[in-house]
Amino acid sequence: MPAPRLRFAPSPTGWLHVGGARTVLFNWLVARRYGGEMLLRIEDTDTERNRPELTDDILAEIEWLGLAWDGEPVHQSDRLHLHTKAASELRAAGVAYWCDCTAEQVQARAKQRGGPPGYDGHCRDRGLAQGPGTALRFRAPDVGTTSFEDLVRGTVTFGNDKIEDFVLLRSNGVPTFLLANVVDDVDMGITHVVRGEEHVNGTPKYLLIGDALGFDHRPVFAHLPVLVDERRKKLSKRRDGDAVSVAEFRQAGYLPEAMVNYLATLGWGPPDGVEIRPLAEIVGLFDLDAVTPSPAFFDTKKLTHFNAEYIRALATDEFVARARPFFAHGDATEAVLSPLAREVQERVRLLSEVEPMVDFLRTDDVEIDEASWQRSVVKLGDRAGAMLDAAAGGLAACLWEREAVEAALSDAALAAGFVNAEGNPQMSKAQGPVRVAVTGRSVGPPLYESLVVLGRERTLARLRAARSRL
RNA sequence: GCCCCCAUCGUCCAGUGGCCUAGGACGCUGCCCUUUCAAGGCGGUAACACGGGUUCGAAUCCCGUUGGGGGUGCCA
16 A cells, blocks of 8 residues: 555544544554554634634644654645635536525525425525625535445445535635535545544535546545444533543543553454554554444443553553652652552552552541441451550561561461461451551551551551540 | 434454354453452353345345434534
8 A cells, every 4th residue: 555644634623532532543543554644634614613722732632642643733724725716616617606595594494395404405596696695505416326435334325316505615705624625635635534434424525526626536435433422322422512531531540552552442453352452563453444333332441441451561660650740749649659659550540549549658637437447447346456456566666667567467466366267367357457547448558568658656646546446 | 304324242342154052351240369459360141133035054145124323504
């Protein structure tokens, strides 16, 4: 395959959502696989809805994902002259005409007619000249079919009689996406149009415009399946029209590598079934022909699993560095995390979970979780108090390092009556009261290591506090 | 309504006429390991939507039904 040229064409009307991210990824994958390029085109022709400041956010998220684009992003609004020139050509060739119907009139007639909604060709042969309030419409053929080969769907065919006379130029003179798209794709030398399934219906219009303009080259199309939510609805339509944004996941502590890897498994799968793997390998394996045509559910649980795997695979210092931006208490958190980093790393699924897990080491303002207190302390009866006392005694005297702390707690367990059938200390239960007293909860990082970091005095103070609470 | 598309475990992916008593992953779950929790090890749960064809043979091909999705804008 000659080096392909692809483009991702977001419109700055919202944040980058995960569906968009998946589209960027698949475009990027094709470009990388075949030594081509992926360009960016900002489709900002909708002056009403446009929010230019969002462009930077979208670019930043794409960068965060690590999916670099080639060249400078193109702004469609800078290219209006090309679009209007094409519009004039179409008008001159008689395949476009001016229409002065308002959107309200079009709708009203459709309703009155009782037939299908849409434009009825009212102004087709009125020979209107351009004037105030006139839009330029494309004269769609009444007979025949328009079809194209889609890399993921095969041949798709539309009856031309079902294609209405759509708008090329709005009455304010600004070209619509339909026109701008075709002109820009050709001008930018785009060979592959890889986009969401929602564009399938617009494709025959794209083709009709291109043919009318006399373009001899057609890009290859690939319409990716939509990403859906738990209700099987398009993700970007979720809630109040809010998409599930990439930013949301970034802020929640997901790694871009995990996100990208997970996204690659939606609508596609590696031939060998190995899902979690470096992007470089995916590049070598990816193929649009192998993309599934059916909608895919965006499963946050599975994404989270990927994320946990990626976190665990990090070098420990890298893990700390990546978690740092999520610390509200900066250096103080890092100081208590460092000695336990490896242990914490194996226990979190999100970077945002790191700080809460070591908070009990940073602050003395530890709240005892009631459920944990009941389950791991109260339920043990008298032995809980005995354990707390014995632990305090042993810990007060021992050497303050891991083995000694373990030994002290083992002895305390024996003294408090936590003994198993073999006569050994039953630490699974005995560590409970100490853990809750010190950390406030019944789950957390390994206890001995935690105590060493906490320090003798603070440990003893918490043991005493718990004792008096009993 | 009309147009287009889709249809394998709860979910994602594998399967492209015989290798399928349908495979992997997430989830859920049993056991083991274990200082809690994780992680790890070994198991389990669970699917070819339905009905017709074609064929010696169908999850795989064709038709229909049903179900789902996308579109139907002077949004992109």
